[in-house]
Amino acid sequence: MKQEQGTWIRGYLTIHVIGSRPELFLDLCARNEIYVWDIHKIDKQTCVANIFVKDLLKIKKIRKKTRYKIQFKKRTGLPFTWKKFKKRKALMFGIVLSVLFVFFLSNMVWKIEIDGVRPEVEKQIRTSLRANGVYPGVLKFSVESPSKLQRLVLDNNPELLWVGVKEKGTTYTLEGVEKTTISEQEVKSPSNIVANKSGVIVDMYVSKGKPLAKINDFVEKGEILVAGDLKTADAIDEEKGEENEKEEGEYQIAAEAEIYANTWYESTISVPMEVTYQAITGEVNNKYYLGGNNQKVPIWGFFQEEYQSSRIEEEQNSIYFFQWELPIYFYKKEVYELEEVVEKRSEKEAKELGIRQAKIDLQETLGQAAEITNEKILHEASENGKVKLELYFTVKENIAKIQDLSQGD
Structure with missing residues (x-):
């Protein structure tokens, strides 16, 4: 018979069958469902063959009914190796400890x-x-x-x-x-500062150029606030005698200024007086698994109480042995308990929440540099379980915008 796969794991014995026509004994074994392989005859009185360890008792029972002698010559396989290791517990403990130590070191950040x-x-x-x-x-x-x-x-x-x-x-x-910070060019093209929004000027910081507006002035969008064309702004009166001798470009500079003005925005927002949502209670169960090929074996936390409503977050980590990534993964599952919360608001609370949310939305639109200085409710209505607000905001922001002189007014 041919050798079957997995013989080393199951363990097998090499036997010598001694007697007249020993092949008849092996035939008797096969008739009793004893698997025998690698059969060969040494001489007329002796045959050699292999049998599984599990069939040893069957072989002994059959031998007692015959006149053949059985000699066990060789023991091969995992059961015998394991038996040897059990006799050397210190060596076995050292090997297991070494493997665990290497496994531990292979899964550390070095x-x-x-x-x-x-x-x-x-x-x-x-x-x-x-x-x-x-x-x-x-x-x-x-x-x-x-x-x-x-x-x-x-x-x-x-x-x-x-x-x-x-x-x-x-x-x-x-x-x-x-992030790279692009340094400003030392030589800039001639430009004006114009208003990018309509508003009332509250602060001005002009470092270069001729101011054409002042604090408390109302300015329209696109209006020139600081002129970079000094000749047009009539800023060179002291040099009138030499005016015709100089080129026009000598009176053009890149204006620089920060112009802060009060601007205005309207916003409409609707806030429900009753809202239902799910919130995390703070309770969490951590579960850990080992697995691979879509199979997971729980190793910790699998006897914990299940939540009626939960949110799950999973994390997968590879496992290494030396530099080799094993086809096994370490899974961590975080199960957060959720509860349904019904929040009821009064008209006052809904109104305060609406104003706060509208301010947040406006701040995100304008950027953190803008400052909301005042808000006013233009209209307020309560219908269908909601509070509807029409709001009016006053904002202090920088309305300065650079306009190249080549673009004109």
Whole structure:
């Protein structure tokens, strides 16, 4: 018979069958469903064959009914190897401990490389990573995924335009791109400062050019506030005698100024007086799995109470042995408990919330440099369970806009 696969794992014996016509004994074994292979005859009285360990008792029972002698010459396979190891417990313990130690070391962060940034920025990145538990020597299972690390580094280092995070074995590689500040050109083309919005001027800071408006003036959008054409602005009266001798371009400069004015905006917003939403209670169950090929084996946290309503976040980490990535993954599942919250608001609360939300929306549109100085309710109505507001905002903002003289008024 041909050898069957997995014989070493199951364990087998090499036997010598001694007697007259020993092949008849092996035929008797086959008739009793004993698997026999690698049969060959040494001489007229002896045959050699292999049998599985599990069939040993069957062989002994058959031998008792015959006159053949059975000699066990060789023991091969995992059961016998395991038996040898059991006799050497210290050696076995050392091997298991060594494998676990290597496995442990293979799943630690040993190196963090940062490229593409200046040394001082690199130091800031390393400091922010350490503050968030990412440093050489930490277990990779406790480190956030590369995408989360990327957001973390960008949030903590505003001077970075982009950063890429790659995980390779026990090394994390970060490649960053810094924001570049374009320095202003020393020589600028002649220009005026005009109003980009209509409003009433409250502050003026003119460093270059001829002011054509003053504080408390109402100006229209597009109106010239600071002239860069000094000749047109009649700003060279003291040089009238030499005016015809100079070229027109000598009286044109790049105006520079900051002009702050009160501007006005209207907004309409509707706020429900009752709203239902799901909120996280603060309770969370952490579950851990080992798995691969779409199969997961729970290893911790699987006896925890299930929530009626929950939000689940999963994280997958590769497992390494030396530099090889194993086809096994470590999964962490965070299950957050959710509860349904019904919030009822009074008309006053809804109105305050609407004003606050309208101010936030307007601030996001105008930018943080603008300052909302006043708000006024033009119209207020309550219908169909909602409070509808028409609001009027006064904003202090910089309305200066550079207009190249070549563009005209």
